[in-house]
Amino acid sequence: MKLHEYQARDLLARYGIPVTGGGVAVTPTEARAIAEQIGGPVVVKAQVHVGGRGKAGGVKLAQTPAEAEQVAGQILGMNIKGLTVEKVLVAEAVSYEREIYLSAILDRGSKRVMMIASAEGGVEIEEVAKTKPEAIVKIPAHPTMGLLDFQARELAFRIGLRDGRQARQFAQIASALYRAFVESDASLAEINPLVVKADGSLLALDSKVLLDESGLFRHPDLAALHDPSAEPEAERRAREANITYIKLDGNIGCMVNGAGLAMATMDVIKLSGGEPANFLDIGGGASKEKVKTALQIILSDPNVKAVLFNIFGGITRVDEVARGIIAALEEVPTNVPMVARLVGTNEEAGRALLAESKLIPAATLAEGAQKAVAAARGEL
Amino acid sequence: MLKKRMLPRDAGKTLIAYVYTDDKEERVSILIDANTRLLVQGITGKEGEFHTRQMIEYGTKVVAGVVPGRGGQTAIDGRVPVFNTVSEAVAATGANTAVIYVPAPFAPDAIRESAAAGIPLIVCITEGIPALDMVSTYAFIQECGVRLIGPNCPGLLTPGAAKVGIIPGNIAMPGPVGIVSKSGTLTYEAVDALTRLGIGQSTIVGIGGDPIIGTNFIDVLAMFEADPQTEAIVLIGEIGGTAEQEAAAYIKAHVSKPVVGFIAGQTAPPGKRMGHAGAIISGGEGTAQEKIAALESVGVRVARMPADIAGLVKEALSARKV
Numbered sequence: 001m002k003l004h005e006y007q008a009r010d011l012l013a014r015y016g017i018p019v020t021g022g023g024v025a026v027t028p029t030e031a032r033a034i035a036e037q038i039g040g041p042v043v044v045k046a047q048v049h050v051g052g053r054g055k056a057g058g059v060k061l062a063q064t065p066a067e068a069e070q071v072a073g074q075i076l077g078m079n080i081k082g083l084t085v086e087k088v089l090v091a092e093a094v095s096y097e098r099e100i101y102l103s104a105i106l107d108r109g110s111k112r113v114m115m116i117a118s119a120e121g122g123v124e125i126e127e128v129a130k131t132k133p134e135a136i137v138k139i140p141a142h143p144t145m146g147l148l149d150f151q152a153r154e155l156a157f158r159i160g161l162r163d164g165r166q167a168r169q170f171a172q173i174a175s176a177l178y179r180a181f182v183e184s185d186a187s188l189a190e191i192n193p194l195v196v197k198a199d200g201s202l203l204a205l206d207s208k209v210l211l212d213e214s215g216l217f218r219h220p221d222l223a224a225l226h227d228p229s230a231e232p233e234a235e236r237r238a239r240e241a242n243i244t245y246i247k248l249d250g251n252i253g254c255m256v257n258g259a260g261l262a263m264a265t266m267d268v269i270k271l272s273g274g275e276p277a278n279f280l281d282i283g284g285g286a287s288k289e290k291v292k293t294a295l296q297i298i299l300s301d302p303n304v305k306a307v308l309f310n311i312f313g314g315i316t317r318v319d320e321v322a323r324g325i326i327a328a329l330e331e332v333p334t335n336v337p338m339v340a341r342l343v344g345t346n347e348e349a350g351r352a353l354l355a356e357s358k359l360i361p362a363a364t365l366a367e368g369a370q371k372a373v374a375a376a377r378g379e380l
Numbered sequence: 381m382l383k384k385r386m387l388p389r390d391a392g393k394t395l396i397a398y399v400y401t402d403d404k405e406e407r408v409s410i411l412i413d414a415n416t417r418l419l420v421q422g423i424t425g426k427e428g429e430f431h432t433r434q435m436i437e438y439g440t441k442v443v444a445g446v447v448p449g450r451g452g453q454t455a456i457d458g459r460v461p462v463f464n465t466v467s468e469a470v471a472a473t474g475a476n477t478a479v480i481y482v483p484a485p486f487a488p489d490a491i492r493e494s495a496a497a498g499i500p501l502i503v504c505i506t507e508g509i510p511a512l513d514m515v516s517t518y519a520f521i522q523e524c525g526v527r528l529i530g531p532n533c534p535g536l537l538t539p540g541a542a543k544v545g546i547i548p549g550n551i552a553m554p555g556p557v558g559i560v561s562k563s564g565t566l567t568y569e570a571v572d573a574l575t576r577l578g579i580g581q582s583t584i585v586g587i588g589g590d591p592i593i594g595t596n597f598i599d600v601l602a603m604f605e606a607d608p609q610t611e612a613i614v615l616i617g618e619i620g621g622t623a624e625q626e627a628a629a630y631i632k633a634h635v636s637k638p639v640v641g642f643i644a645g646q647t648a649p650p651g652k653r654m655g656h657a658g659a660i661i662s663g664g665e666g667t668a669q670e671k672i673a674a675l676e677s678v679g680v681r682v683a684r685m686p687a688d689i690a691g692l693v694k695e696a697l698s699a700r701k702v
Contacts (some may be wrong), residue, residue: 143519215510259655260563314548
């Protein structure tokens with residue numbers, strides 16, 4: 001789960017990390033009031049879950065409260081990569097001398113929390129990794145003792161902070177970031193840029209926090225930060241029904257059991273000349289109710305012109321799955337053609353059931369994908 | 381009888397563990413075989429009970445269940461004794477493998493309990509364990525010197541010998557192909573297609589789709605390379621992380637047997653988690669394309685569609701026999 005910038009900022013502030021002041025506005029008038037309180041130039045920043053909002057015009061500088069109101073008016077309601085801006089962060093504009101990078105991530109390779117720092121801040125770390133990999137310093141925190149003080153100091157010195165007081169402040173920020181990461185079950189906590197001000201002190205200017213959804217059950221306060229407007233309706237419905245659904249841009253809906261098989265199904269649709277409309281993992285079993293909900297979710301996408309069922313029945317028998325699908329189809333009226341490829345245990349019985357339904361049967365995934373592609377073009 | 385035996389472990393290293401073995405039986409698979417004495421954590425839960433029945437039906441020796449507070453009772457129609465703790469269960473039954481069907485909030489502790497009791501092989505089926513719990517748990521199992529498969533995995537199947545987890549036994553048959561995969565149903569597809577071609581499997585290993593897992597591709601590749609029964613290997617990966625690239629480097633240096641690959645997620649958009657917690661392209665890293673390229677560059681034949689896996693294996697096996 002992604003936090004908005006202002007939510008990430010507030011989280012880091014609770015751990016004593018110096019952040020910019022200011023507040024969140026949902027109307028231009030509120031933006032003006034916040035700017036008046038700050039009493040100087042401000043930055044107005046769109047709070048949407050997409051990268052590159054600066055380039056899209058979602059971040060603007062304002063010298064006066066009146067200007068803040070005006071630019072907030074421009075940014076609020078703006079559409080950035082398909083998402084509508086509903087909130088802006090109005091923060092004091094800070095002058096600084098240089099930008100540093102600092103983050104904590106869950107590192108698969110070392111199976112530890114990795115602290116990453118670089119003197120090259122202000123640009124994406126992936127970019128630095130490509131152009132100047134030697135500028136990136138990585139130190140893994142101890143798996144049970146955590147980030148040790150000497151490790152935090154080492155980060156500071158290795159990115160070239162020579163002033164003792166500044167290095168000490170950086171180490172404190174790194175330790176605080178590590179604690180914030182661990183105590184909120186994050187998968188990423190990033191400060192970019194962490195700026196060096198004229199007096200040498202450090203300030204987190206922008207931050208990004210991703211939370212591990214599997215850890216949310218023990219953080220009801222963080223789970224409450226979930227912004228429903230940032231999640232499409234269909235994805236929310238799917239999540240509540242324990243179905244994983246991700247909308248894509250194509251026109252062939254798919255319903256699959258298992259995440260790996262669902263990805264492979266999308267791939268085969270593409271190889272067959274079509275474009276998948278979604279990723280959908282219905283999970284173990286395929287009861288009538290679950291198939292019904294999944295089908296309604298798939299069909300809620302107006303682009304969908306055909307649906308491909310790809311189910312491998314292992315412990316759940318194929319004939320049971322076929323019954324579930326047929327019963328669900330009776331309750332979801334639609335003219336969208338449906339192709340079903342069901343294999344595994346008891347597949348003959350399953351196929352016999354399908355033969356009596358309006359589903360178009362397919363013996364293999366390739367055949368199913370080809371039929372779905374043809375059906376979507378109106379050729380079947 | 382209780383014997384000291386070498387178990388395969390991280391490449392280049394070995395682990396000595398005490399396991400029960402029958403002197404006469406030859407080891408013809410990796411990780412689990414007819415000598416497996418299985419302990420089920422969470423045996424009275426819905427999933428645990430259902431799959432324990434399936435495992436017993438397949439012929440696996442399920443010797444104990446562990447459910448705190450239910451020690452002294454029995455499960456599965458009186459067939460399996462239940463213990464309060466893993467260490468009691470091990471002392472009483474000689475269990476040498478544990479499988480975990482405990483809900484996510486409690487599963488890390490279940491792993492640690494089996495590790496502390498010295499069970500050399502622990503298979504965790506549970507999905508949805510917080511990744512940070514696995515950071516400390518992984519460090520702990522390493523201290524204990526035991527192997528963890530998973531979490532969020534379908535488990536292990538040695539056709540005709542033993543099943544630990546949820547892989548459907550009826551689609552598999554004994555034979556020469558070792559399978560290692562991050563996925564569940566996609567693996568079943570490959571197994572089913574192989575069986576239909578009359579090609580059996582030595583052991584099927586589901587390593588799981590989480591970001592932090594106990595056993596990686598490389599660990600399993602090393603075991604298959606060393607296993608005399610395995611003649612060809614199928615590696616099924618997906619987007620996210622770099623485990624497939626590391627596997628490619630390992631194959632180049634250490635694997636002489638033919639490897640057939642498949643990578644799911646060529647059409648997955650960046651930044652979206654595709655079902656599995658670990659299946660995400662982030663910062664441009666972890667794409668299917670780069671994984672396929674890495675595997676092909678070391679001579680792995682990568683199937684474009686899951687259905688092609690079995691055919692490529694057949695070709696690889698017949699080329700090997702010539």
